[in-house]
Amino acid sequence: MRLRNFILSAFVASTFWGTVQAQSLGDAILFSQENNGGSARFKGLGNAQTALGGDISTIAGNPAGLGFFGRSDVSVTFNYLQNQNKTAFEGLSTTSNKGNFGIDQAGIVFHFPTRKSGNLSSGILNFNVGLSYDKTQNYNNHLTYEGNNMNSSIVNALTDIMDGNPDFTNDFSGSNMVERFGDATLGYFPLAVENGSKNQYNDILQKGNRSKTAIAFGANHSNKLYFGATLGITSFRYERSSQFIENGWTKDRAAILEDNPNSDFADPTNDKYDFVEASYELFDNFSQVTEGSGIDLKLGAIYKPTADWNIGLTITTPTWTTVKEDTRAYTDIDFYDNEAATNAFSSYESEFYDSATDYQLNTPWKFALGATKFFSRGLITADAEYIDYSTIKYHTLGSRVPANGSIYNTLNEDIKDEYQGAVNLRVGGEYLFNNIVSGRAGFNYFGNPYQYADDTNYSGSLGLGFKITNSAYLDVAVVHQVNSYKQNPYTINESFWGVASPVASIDHNRTNVLLTLGAKF
Numbered sequence: 291m292r293l294r295n296f297i298l299s300a301f302v303a304s305t306f307w308g309t310v311q312a313q314s315l316g317d318a319i320l321f322s323q324e325n326n327g328g329s330a331r332f333k334g335l336g337n338a339q340t341a342l343g344g345d346i347s348t349i350a351g352n353p354a355g356l357g358f359f360g361r362s363d364v365s366v367t368f369n370y371l372q373n374q375n376k377t378a379f380e381g382l383s384t385t386s387n388k389g390n391f392g393i394d395q396a397g398i399v400f401h402f403p404t405r406k407s408g409n410l411s412s413g414i415l416n417f418n419v420g421l422s423y424d425k426t427q428n429y430n431n432h433l434t435y436e437g438n439n440m441n442s443s444i445v446n447a448l449t450d451i452m453d454g455n456p457d458f459t460n461d462f463s464g465s466n467m468v469e470r471f472g473d474a475t476l477g478y479f480p481l482a483v484e485n486g487s488k489n490q491y492n493d494i495l496q497k498g499n500r501s502k503t504a505i506a507f508g509a510n511h512s513n514k515l516y517f518g519a520t521l522g523i524t525s526f527r528y529e530r531s532s533q534f535i536e537n538g539w540t541k542d543r544a545a546i547l548e549d550n551p552n553s554d555f556a557d558p559t560n561d562k563y564d565f566v567e568a569s570y571e572l573f574d575n576f577s578q579v580t581e582g583s584g585i586d587l588k589l590g591a592i593y594k595p596t597a598d599w600n601i602g603l604t605i606t607t608p609t610w611t612t613v614k615e616d617t618r619a620y621t622d623i624d625f626y627d628n629e630a631a632t633n634a635f636s637s638y639e640s641e642f643y644d645s646a647t648d649y650q651l652n653t654p655w656k657f658a659l660g661a662t663k664f665f666s667r668g669l670i671t672a673d674a675e676y677i678d679y680s681t682i683k684y685h686t687l688g689s690r691v692p693a694n695g696s697i698y699n700t701l702n703e704d705i706k707d708e709y710q711g712a713v714n715l716r717v718g719g720e721y722l723f724n725n726i727v728s729g730r731a732g733f734n735y736f737g738n739p740y741q742y743a744d745d746t747n748y749s750g751s752l753g754l755g756f757k758i759t760n761s762a763y764l765d766v767a768v769v770h771q772v773n774s775y776k777q778n779p780y781t782i783n784e785s786f787w788g789v790a791s792p793v794a795s796i797d798h799n800r801t802n803v804l805l806t807l808g809a810k811f
Contacts, residue, residue: 318682318705319739320429321526321582321611322653324500326351327395327424329367330806334753334767335718336732340660340673341592341602343516346397346808349420349506352590352604352658353518356418356508362401365808369394372801373431379779379794380437380490388432392499394804397422412512420506427500429528433796435779436491441789443488444536444574445480447780448621453477458643465638466565467540467572467623472550479549481540481565482572484787488538492779492794500526513594520588524609527581534574534779540625542567564635569626574780576619582651584611598664602673606656612687617645649698650685654678660716668721668728675716679709679739712737718751728755730767746774749800765806773798 325337332339332347339351346365348355372389399420404413449468452459459478462468468478482488501524508518543566546556554560586609592602620642624634660673682705684698718732729752736747753767774797781791 315701315704315708317580318651318684318701319679319709320528321500321580321613321651322609322679322682323739324426324502324524327422327426327502329365329395329808330753330765330767330804331730331755333769333802333804334730334732334751334755334765335671335720336716336734336749336751338660338671338673338716338718338732338734340590340604340658340675341600341662342660342669342671343508343592343600346395346399346420346422348508348518349397349399349422349520350424350426350502350504350522350588352592352602352660353420353506353508353520353588354516354590354592354602354604356399356420356506356518357416357510357516357592359399359401359416359418359508361810362399363808363810364398365396365806366393367395367804367806368392369425369805370803371428371430374799374801375431375433376797376799377433377435377794379435379492380439380792382435382437384435386432386434388430390428390430392425392428393423394425395423395806397424415510415513417507417509420504420508422504422506423501424504425499425501426524427526429496429498429500431494431496431798433494433496433798434492435794435796436489439488439490439792441485442782442787442792443480443482443484443538444490444534444572444780445482446484446782446787448574449478449480450783450786457641461641462621465621465623465640466555466562466625466636467570467638469546469550469553469555472552481546481555482536482570483539483541483545484789486539488536490537490779490792491535492532493535494530494532496528496530498526498528500524500528508590515594516592518590520590522586522588522609523583524586524611525581525583527579529577529579531577532575536570536572536574538570538572540565540568540570565625568635569629569631571624571626573622574619575621576617578615578617580613580615582611582613584609584651584653586610586653600660600662600664600671602658602660602662604656604658606658608655609653611651611653613649613651615645615647615649619643648687650687652683652685654681668719670717670719672715672717675714676711677714677737677739678711680706680711682709708741709739710741712739720755726757729753730755734771736773743776744774746772748772761811762807762809765804765808767802767804769800769802769804771800771802773800 327350328347343355343358504522506520588606590604621640623638625636658675662671715735732751749771751769
């Protein structure tokens with residue numbers, strides 16, 4: 291009996307059929323990663339914020355930065371996001387685009403000085419409170435790719451799913467697209483021609499975002515040590531719909547007889563013979579709606595060894611997240627006498643395979659260390675953040691430890707095997723042209739969370755800041771992010787079929803334009 295892999299890695303399939311397993315390795319990464327929320331100022335600085343203060347971004351970044359506020363402050367950040375995907379699949383290049391506008395951040399800081407006399411500079415000098423909303427992940431994207439596959443068919447993957455799945459076997463065996471091997475212990479084989487020309491097209495639409503509402507407290511001790519804490523409440527909604535389309539031909543009689551000498555499809559007197567050397571169009575559909583909410587705690591500190599240096603540290607707990615997920619998968623197939631035919635002589639519609647699951651997902655701990663050097667007319671700041679993605683944990687809802695042998699144990703073991711620790715690096719600089727205008731630039735490198743797959747992810751940013759009045763300010767930034775990775779539209783049992791799963795190479799470019807309006811009071 292063939293073995294099959296029910297769990298698809300993050301760099302693997304978008305289409306997931308048969309036994310609809312809501313939780314996957316891909317979702318583990320998708321719902322664990324987040325960008326630090328930031329104003330246009332901090333985004334222009336490469337989002338390096340561990341060792342900087344005095345900006346509303348510090349509420350979600352390093353709450354110790356709240357101690358630098360000498361006045362109350364309020365701001366809102368608007369964002370336009372443009373996605374562009376350039377893909378290469380089976381010899382064909384494709385480009386797709388999707389854009390959207392929204393609010394990236396809004397927040398307010400209340401300044402509470404603890405000393406009435408300005409001559410006193412020791413002890414706790416202020417205790418500030420901040421409230422903020424940050425969009426930490428934008429899922430909106432539209433990805434398409436197509437090509438001519440000469441090596442395998444998605445029907446190979448569907449026959450893999452039939453192994454050990456009686457419900458799907460009973461359903462899909464009536465599709466006239468698969469036949470049992472002459473040796474029944476081997477399962478089923480595709481009637482689709484695997485090593486012939488097949489046009490394949492994958493269309494994936496994603497919607498939703500991940501956001502964090504936070505309350506933070508920060509204090510200033512003697513203008514030397516700044517410390518704070520943030521309580522964050524995360525919520526997200528993720529929607530994905532995908533359709534994989536394959537156009538090809540079924541096998542001739544001789545090819546069918548090689549795998550099953552007694553096949554009804556190879557008997558000219560049987561009605562099934564109509565499906566030999568027929569043109570087909572297969573639609574494999576998947577949809578997913580996932581919603582979750584969770585809570586986390588962040589502790590931060592910034593120390594000034596000298597007046598021109600800041601050293602910052604943050605520790606962020608896992609986000610303990612409760613997740614509700616609904617999925618649906620189904621397949622339709624139309625058969626035609628020839629490529630020119632417009633009316634199908636036979637059609638197949640599978641059952642709907644639905645899944646509704648509630649579970650708990652715990653993201654990794656995060657540790658960040660940063661430093662800032664100040665100059666007479668500017669600064670340079672940098673930080674490094676460590677995240678061990680292999681510690682992501684799925685749990686049965688309401689239980690910290692899944693039962694032995696459960697699917698969650700299997701997922702958690704695969705997470706350990708597939709993922710690794712990663713370091714995110716950020717660096718940025720700011721220069722004051724005059725008392726009104728400042729310029730910024732930054733770079734952000736995202737470490738690869740996968741042990742056995744390439745994932746290149748980095749961004750560059752430019753920004754400007756304008757002091758409009760003594761109270762009002764305006765910041766703008768442009769951030770361009772490039773994420774290069776590979777994806778399998780479907781995976782097959784490569785050792786059994788003797789060919790590799792198809793691979794699409796994807797360059798995902800995201801351009802963010804941000805505008806922050808703020809006022810001190």
